[in-house]
Amino acid sequence: MQELQQLAKSLYGEHAELVKAVIDVERCIMAIGGEMHSDEEAMLLEDGSKQQYLWGINIYPNKLKTEWIEFDSMINLRPSQHNRTRGVENLALREQITAIVGKLVEP
């Protein structure tokens, strides 16, 4: 968690509150530290991920674990998967993403 806080500051300045992350729900891995979600998406695609399993979030390391994940990214706009907003509309998918992030990030 401390690492995320430092990463946020190094990317966005001393008062930064968030880091952008993209989760691969098939491979249960996460890319963070990109300037844009699409940069992280591209990195995971290069690494063999499939776009249909990639979802963008913002992580707020200074917030409580119940509210530290914000489902908001342009890469989530995917009409072909019936996701027509920047959020993640499927509740089960949101829970899956939350669980994966919870395992990957130590408090």
Added chain:
Amino acid sequence: MIIHKQLAAGRWYELSLTEQLANIGSEVERALDFQKRKDDRAIPAFERSLDLFDLTLADARLRGRYKEIARTREVVCDYFVGDNEYRSTQESLRRYFYPYFLAFAKNR
């Protein structure tokens, strides 16, 4: 330059990147035109461009070249349905795709 939806997934991977971007640009252009006329068809055209972007991002031949494509997709989304934080304009989006239209026309 329109590829019929039913053929898109199959034929798409026979096109070069230039041809794919020219086709994506066509849908973006269509969305921009509809937007200018305050026509509701802007969003369906924008969504079709996303479908085509996504086909390109699934094209294994383009490994190593996804970053710009993914960024462009994000910028187009930001313009049509976001806060336009990347300060795109109709003109700047047209300018991005124009070289691909030219290259496509030249190679036909």
